[in-house]
Every structure is written in C-alpha cells, then in structure tokens.
Amino acid sequence: MKKKTLRAALAVGLPMMLAAALPMNPASAGDLKSYDSSKPSFWAHPPADWFLGDETEAQKGLSPIAGPATPTPLADLQNDIKKIKLPPGFKIEVYATGIPEARQMAWGANGTLFVGSFGATNVYAVTDQGGQRTVKTILKGLTMPTGVAFRDGSLYVIAINKLLRYDNAEASLDKMPDPVVVYDDMPPYVAHGWKYLVADKNGGVYIPFGPPFNIGIPPTSTSQIRHVDMKTGLAEIVALGVRNSVGGDIDPRSGDYWFTENARDWMSDDTPSDKLNHITKLGEDFGYPHCHQGNIPDPKFAMGHKCSEFTPPVVNLGAHVAPLGMKFYTGSQFPAQYKDNIFIAEHGSWNRHTYQGGRIERVIVDANGKNAKQEVFASGWITGQRDYFGRPDDIIQAPDGSLLVSDDWAGAIYRISYAK
Amino acid sequence: MLTLRMLALAAIVSLPASASLAAQGNIPAGQEKAKPCLGCHGQNGVSSIPGIPSLAGQRDQFIQWQLVFFRNGRRANPIMAPLVANLSDEDIRNLGAYFASLPYNTVVAAGTPDPDLTAKGKEVAAHHGCANCHKEDFRGQQAAAAIADQREDYLVQALKDYRSGARPSTGVAAMTEAAGGLTDDEIPQVAHYVATLGPPGK
Numbered sequence: 001m002k003k004k005t006l007r008a009a010l011a012v013g014l015p016m017m018l019a020a021a022l023p024m025n026p027a028s029a030g031d032l033k034s035y036d037s038s039k040p041s042f043w044a045h046p047p048a049d050w051f052l053g054d055e056t057e058a059q060k061g062l063s064p065i066a067g068p069a070t071p072t073p074l075a076d077l078q079n080d081i082k083k084i085k086l087p088p089g090f091k092i093e094v095y096a097t098g099i100p101e102a103r104q105m106a107w108g109a110n111g112t113l114f115v116g117s118f119g120a121t122n123v124y125a126v127t128d129q130g131g132q133r134t135v136k137t138i139l140k141g142l143t144m145p146t147g148v149a150f151r152d153g154s155l156y157v158i159a160i161n162k163l164l165r166y167d168n169a170e171a172s173l174d175k176m177p178d179p180v181v182v183y184d185d186m187p188p189y190v191a192h193g194w195k196y197l198v199a200d201k202n203g204g205v206y207i208p209f210g211p212p213f214n215i216g217i218p219p220t221s222t223s224q225i226r227h228v229d230m231k232t233g234l235a236e237i238v239a240l241g242v243r244n245s246v247g248g249d250i251d252p253r254s255g256d257y258w259f260t261e262n263a264r265d266w267m268s269d270d271t272p273s274d275k276l277n278h279i280t281k282l283g284e285d286f287g288y289p290h291c292h293q294g295n296i297p298d299p300k301f302a303m304g305h306k307c308s309e310f311t312p313p314v315v316n317l318g319a320h321v322a323p324l325g326m327k328f329y330t331g332s333q334f335p336a337q338y339k340d341n342i343f344i345a346e347h348g349s350w351n352r353h354t355y356q357g358g359r360i361e362r363v364i365v366d367a368n369g370k371n372a373k374q375e376v377f378a379s380g381w382i383t384g385q386r387d388y389f390g391r392p393d394d395i396i397q398a399p400d401g402s403l404l405v406s407d408d409w410a411g412a413i414y415r416i417s418y419a420k
Numbered sequence: 421m422l423t424l425r426m427l428a429l430a431a432i433v434s435l436p437a438s439a440s441l442a443a444q445g446n447i448p449a450g451q452e453k454a455k456p457c458l459g460c461h462g463q464n465g466v467s468s469i470p471g472i473p474s475l476a477g478q479r480d481q482f483i484q485w486q487l488v489f490f491r492n493g494r495r496a497n498p499i500m501a502p503l504v505a506n507l508s509d510e511d512i513r514n515l516g517a518y519f520a521s522l523p524y525n526t527v528v529a530a531g532t533p534d535p536d537l538t539a540k541g542k543e544v545a546a547h548h549g550c551a552n553c554h555k556e557d558f559r560g561q562q563a564a565a566a567i568a569d570q571r572e573d574y575l576v577q578a579l580k581d582y583r584s585g586a587r588p589s590t591g592v593a594a595m596t597e598a599a600g601g602l603t604d605d606e607i608p609q610v611a612h613y614v615a616t617l618g619p620p621g622k
Contacts, residue, residue, distance in 0.1 A: 063553040064591035066563035069484030069516070070509035073443050098509075100488075119588065121494065140492070190593055 071411025325394030333401025450518025541613025
C-alpha cells in the first residue's frame with residue numbers, strides 16, 4: 001500500500017517538476033517501469049511502449065520505418081550502388097537480388113549460401129553455377145527466421161523461440177526435411193525477439209536474447225547471451241546486461257566471442273552510443289539497463305549502480321547506428337593490414353533526426369581488446385536526411401576472401417572485393 | 421521570370437523523387453491491372469461495400485505491402501488470395517502507384533460524427549500515439565496507411581485483426597503492438613473518430 005501511494009505521488013508530482021527542469025530528458029519522470037512477466041500473456045503481448053512511449057515531444061513522429069514492399073529491381077540497384085564510397089582498390093557489385101528482407105547469411109559446406117529473413121518468414125538458398133546465381137525460397141512460414149548457421153551438413157535456423165535443425169540441407173533444397181527442434185527454452189515474444197546465430201567449432205552456438213522493450217527491468221531470461229550445445233540442448237548464460245544484440249563473431253586469434261549491441265532509444269540523437277563488446281569471462285555484465293556506453297548511468301534505471309560495476313565496451317560505435325552482423329576478416333584477398341580486423345554491418349537509425357549508420361564499419365583491435373581504432377569502410381546507403389536506398393544488416397566472408405553484405409531494405413546481397 | 425520559377429519548381433519536385441525509394445510504379449500499367457479490383461473497391465477506388473476499404477489516395481507503400489502479404493499468405497483472405505497469386509513484383513509496384521494517384525475520398529461514409537464517440541476516440545488516438553506514424557492528418561506516410569475517412573466498419577475489423585495477430589504489420593510490428601493494448605470499447609471509438617474526420621481544415 002505504501003509503495004502504491006509513493007508511486008502515485010511520484011507519478012503525479014515528479015513529471016511536472018522535472019518537465020520544467022529537464023524538458024529534453026524523457027527518462028527522469030515518473031515511476032520505474034517494470035513488467036510482470038510471470039504469465040504467458042506477457043510474452044504473447046509485450047508492452048505496447050517497447051519502442052515508442054519514452055520519446056520526448058521533440059522526437060515525436062520519428063516512427064518505425066518499413067522498407068520497400070518488394071526487392072529493388074536489379075537495374076535500379078546497380079544504379080544505386082554507384083553512390084557507395086569505398087577505400088581505393090575496393091569495388092562493390094550486386095551479388096544477388098530478389099531476396100525479400102534478407103538477413104543473416106551462412107555458407108553450406110558445398111557452397112550454398114543460406115539467407116534468413118526478417119518479417120518475410122522465409123529462408124533462402126543462393127546457389128552459384130559458373131557465376132550464374134539462383135535464389136530459391138527453401139523455407140516459408142517461420143516467425144522472424146533472422147538467424148542461420150551451418151554445421152556438419154545441417155542448416156540451423158532460429159525463429160524467435162525455436163532453434164531448428166534441417167539435416168542434409170544442401171542436397172534437399174527442393175524439399176527441405178522436417179526440422180528437428182534442437183532448443184526451445186526461449187520466450188516467444190517478437191519485440192527484440194529476432195536472433196542471430198554464431199556457431200563455434202565445438203558444436204555450440206551463441207544466441208542473444210534482447211529485452212522486449214526499449215528500456216526497463218528485463219524479465220528473467222532476457223537481456224543475455226547464451227551458449228547452447230546444439231547436440232544436447234544444454235545452455236549456459238555467458239553474458240548479462242545486454243540490450244538488443246543481433247550480431248557477433250568468434251575471434252580467430254583467441255576463440256573469444258565478440259558481439260554488437262544496440263543501445264537504448266529516446267535519450268537523445270547523440271547518446272547513448274551503440275557498442276562492440278568482448279566477453280572475456282563467463283557471465284560478465286555489460287550494464288543494461290543501468291549503464292550505457294560504459295559511462296552514462298541511465299537517468300532512471302541506474303538505480304544506484306555505478307558504470308564501474310560493468311564491463312565497458314571495446315568500442316563505442318555511435319548513437320543509433322544500429323550495428324548488426326559482424327565478422328573478423330581472415331581472408332587473403334584484402335591488403336595485409338585488414339587481417340583480423342572486424343567488419344560491422346550498421347543497419348542505420350530510424351529515430352534519429354538525421355540518419356547515421358547505414359554503412360560498413362572497420363574496427364582494428366588487438367585480441368585482448370586494446371588499441372581499438374575504427375573507421376568507415378563503406379558508406380552511401382543513406383540518400384537524404386532520413387532516406388535509404390538500402391540497409392546493410394549482415395556480413396560474411398566468401399571463400400575467395402571477398403565480403404558479402406546482406407541488405408534487408410533492398411532485398412539483396414552485395415559483394416565487396418579488392419584488386420590492386 | 422516564369423522560366424526561372426518553373427525551373428525552381430521542377431528542382432523542388434525532383435528532389436524528393438531522387439531521394440525516395442528506388443523502384444517507382446507505372447500508373448497506366450497499374451490502372452490496367454486494377455480493373456478486377458474496382459468491382460469491390462469502387463470505380464474511383466472509393467468503396468461503398470461494408471468491410472471493403474477505399475483505396476483511392478492510399479499510400480503507395482501500404483498498398484504494396486498488403487499485396488505482398490496477401491500473395492505470400494501472411495494476410496489470409498480467401499477473396500484476395502487468388503486475385504493476387506500471380507502478381508509480379510512489378511505489378512505490385514504499379515498497383516501501388518495507381519491507387520496512390522487517385523484523388524483522396526473525403527466523403528464520410530459513416531455519416532454524421534457522434535460527438536461522444538468522437539471525443540473518446542480522439543483521446544484513444546492520442547494515448548496510443550496513432551499520429552506518430554499516421555501523421556496529424558491521419559493521411560499516413562510511407563508504409564503507414566492513410567486512415568482518415570476510411571470506412572468505419574473496415575477500420576474496426578482491421579484493428580481487431582491487428583490486435584489478434586491475424587494481420588501482419590510493417591514497421592517492426594508497430595500495429596500489432598499499438599492495437600495489442602486497445603480494449604473492446606476503444607476500437608469502435610477510435611475507428612469512429614478517424615472515419616469521420618472529413619476534409620482537412622474543416
């Protein structure tokens with residue numbers, strides 16, 4: 001009862017006082033937001049304010065954006081990519097088109113490129129015969145099958161709360177087998193429920209679990225990264241305090257897992273920064289929702305915590321740039337100084353007054369996370385103050401050492417290659 | 421003078437086009453393809469059939485997304501499914517361009533606004549942030565539908581379908597989330613408010 005009264009007083013009194021003092025600060029007013037996630041209904045209908053609701057008056061109208069309904073026709077896209085800027089010696093071309101909402105990519109052992117999708121419910125297979133590429137929709141009707149991986153002849157697909165295995169996948173492109181559910185101890189919410197898969201060499205896979213809202217006290221089983229054994233389904237939590245992560249990779253130098261993380265919204269156009277993180281010990285906490293970008297306590301959810309309690313990011317990538325898929329470069333096509341560099345696909349912002357991101361970032365960093373430097377590697381997908389012709393969302397290295405980049409806006413895959 | 425002004429106008433007009441989405445539909449081709457649509461959706465894209473939405477002046481990208489949803493079965497509809505099954509991506513872009521080009525209907529199908537329902541509906545719309553995506557005039561933007569003066573019966577059904585998840589949403593499930601919190605009372609209120617807005621500036 002006492003708690004309720006205090007809450008009521010806060011809800012009525014504080015917003016008025018703070019609204020006058022801090023008009024730009026959306027998170028300082030009112031009650032701490034928490035959610036009762038103990039009932040299944042919560043997971044079916046997460047709070048309506050998960051991406052809207054915390055914005056200030058100045059931010060109103062920056063609404064969720066939708067890409068084009070149909071993939072960009074090849075001729076248009078070939079014209080569009082003339083806008084892409086790359087370092088000298090690099091070139092970009094269209095690798096494949098007609099792939100609605102293309103997301104994570106994974107190579108089959110025999111050269112099939114598997115591609116997940118966002119809302120399109122599909123998984124695609126891109127095959128190459130003498131440079132002639134064919135796109136085939138091999139799976140339909142899955143809920144946000146954004147993440148794909150390939151191991152020992154099997155295709156793994158994650159569709160929100162089910163990790164599915166399709167055996168003998170490359171020989172079954174015309175008719176995929178019924179899947180085996182490998183792991184399903186996951187909540188079914190869609191908000192930040194789409195996932196990314198990073199398989200390691202030992203039969204394990206890293207899976208991120210975003211919170212079903214912008215910011216709040218995360219319900220149990222979210223805001224974490226798990227490592228799941230794909231044979232046994234045994235899982236362990238390897239990282240906590242993680243907001244929405246939709247990308248990661250294993251450092252070929254150390255075997256450590258690195259991951260990108262999208263920071264909270266509605267603080268401002270320039271804070272907090274999105275992050276590149278590095279897990280060095282089991283179960284470490286990266287700060288969400290208490291601390292952002294390593295040094296900004298949340299205006300509401302710091303709750304007495306100091307940023308020094310949490311693992312800071314290796315690199316702050318910039319606010320609203322939306323870093324998604326990433327890869328360490330292990331090829332030999334690019335100049336030697338690119339070896340072991342990280343390439344990050346930045347999807348770009350949707351609720352910043354002037355978009356940023358929508359590019360490929362290059363991070364040069366030691367295996368221990370020291371001496372990090374970052375620079376823009378490829379840019380030009382943003383075509384106006386708030387316009388895209390495409391949005392990069394994942395990166396994979398091709399066998400010849402070139403990079404493939406998927407784009408869920410244009411429904412396409414690009415190839416970036418280097419020649420002296 | 422006139423030439424300069426025309427040039428300036430041309431520049432203003434061409435700017436948004438060059439910055440906008442890549443593929444533009446062909447309006448005459450869309451008009452040809454739209455012939456089978458008009459029996460239900462109205463000769464001018466203004467529906468007079470209960471439950472069937474008007475499409476005149478609808479947002480190009482919203483039309484296209486709905487056709488994509490019908491074609492791949494994500495929006496299940498036994499009447500629409502066979503009609504769109506063989507549409508190509510190009511057909512879909514042309515249909516979007518055609519319906520978007522038709523003059524917007526501002527004749528209120530629902531008749532005279534009910535002051536009580538309108539007032540409540542206005543509150544609901546404000547509380548749920550409808551204008552965030554549909555804009556202050558409720559004429560929409562990009563893939564967010566124009567809903568001002570749409571048929572009230574259709575709006576009620578659409579909100580129920582979004583709420584139940586029967587209908588998919590663009591914009592990272594924006595409508596699923598927005599409608600998820602609407603009560604049974606609020607749906608007819610907000611539908612009535614939006615359906616009876618009438619001409620802008622009225």
